[in-house]
Amino acid sequence: SEAVDAGIDRVLWTEAEIAARVAEVASELAADLRRLPEPVVVVGVATGAFLFLADLVRRVGAPLAVDLVRVESYGDGTESSGRPQVTADLKVDVAGKHVVVVEDIVDTGNTVSCLIAHLQKKGASSVSVCTFLDKPARRTVNFQLVGDGKFYRGFECPDSFVVGYGMDFAELYRNLPYVGVLKPEMYNKKTSN
Numbered sequence: 001s002e003a004v005d006a007g008i009d010r011v012l013w014t015e016a017e018i019a020a021r022v023a024e025v026a027s028e029l030a031a032d033l034r035r036l037p038e039p040v041v042v043v044g045v046a047t048g049a050f051l052f053l054a055d056l057v058r059r060v061g062a063p064l065a066v067d068l069v070r071v072e073s074y075g076d077g078t079e080s081s082g083r084p085q086v087t088a089d090l091k092v093d094v095a096g097k098h099v100v101v102v103e104d105i106v107d108t109g110n111t112v113s114c115l116i117a118h119l120q121k122k123g124a125s126s127v128s129v130c131t132f133l134d135k136p137a138r139r140t141v142n143f144q145l146v147g148d149g150k151f152y153r154g155f156e157c158p159d160s161f162v163v164g165y166g167m168d169f170a171e172l173y174r175n176l177p178y179v180g181v182l183k184p185e186m187y188n189k190k191t192s193n
């Protein structure tokens with residue numbers, strides 16, 4: 001068993017388990033992308049998606065463009081404010097293109113919902129969502145995909161505060177190669193962001 005870092009209660013998915021599942025999701029996505037007439041635009045959501053994005057696109061053997069957006073909720077602690085905004089926009093023109101949004105986690109659904117609306121407004125032909133983790137217990141927004149867009153997910157996540165593999169608490173833990181549950185005392189104590 002691997003060493004558990006300070007502040008981590010337990011490991012949910014090890015580095016090896018993540019790699020195996022990411023390979024499966026990448027195969028599924030690649031098979032769908034190969035049926036499309038043109039290269040798609042894969043849009044990673046900074047910052048949390050950076051590791052999943054990198055691992056995923058390296059395993060999708062289809063031509064694609066990669067871009068990043070930043071969507072911020074201006075919340076703090078463990079709760080998002082529920083009013084996300086796109087604070088750093090795409091470089092690539094997505095009008096008439098098939099787009100795949102890549103996320104580390106879909107929690108309330110506010111972030112992907114905001115981004116789907118943003119991409120639809122820019123004229124994307126379809127918008128799919130590929131998320132490493134899906135936490136349906138926390139969903140408050142029933143987002144709709146665009147066109148023939150599909151929903152892909154790595155794992156269903158229990159309703160715990162998870163960190164690692166891109167996911168943070170107060171910007172820390174993103175670099176953990178595994179996903180773990182944060183010790184409650186870490187976020188229960190007062191933090192000054």
Ligand code: PRP
Nearest residue numbers: 046047048080105106107108109110111
């Ligand atoms: C996290 C996560 C998702 C979003 C999911 O991002 O990376 O983008 O929250 O939550 P939601 O479904 O309730 O909107 P965060 O806003 O913390 O920014 P980060 O990626 O920079 O950590």
Ligand code: MN
Nearest residue numbers: 045046047048
């Ligand atoms: Mn994020």
Ligand code: MG
Nearest residue numbers: 048167168169
């Ligand atoms: Mg965060």
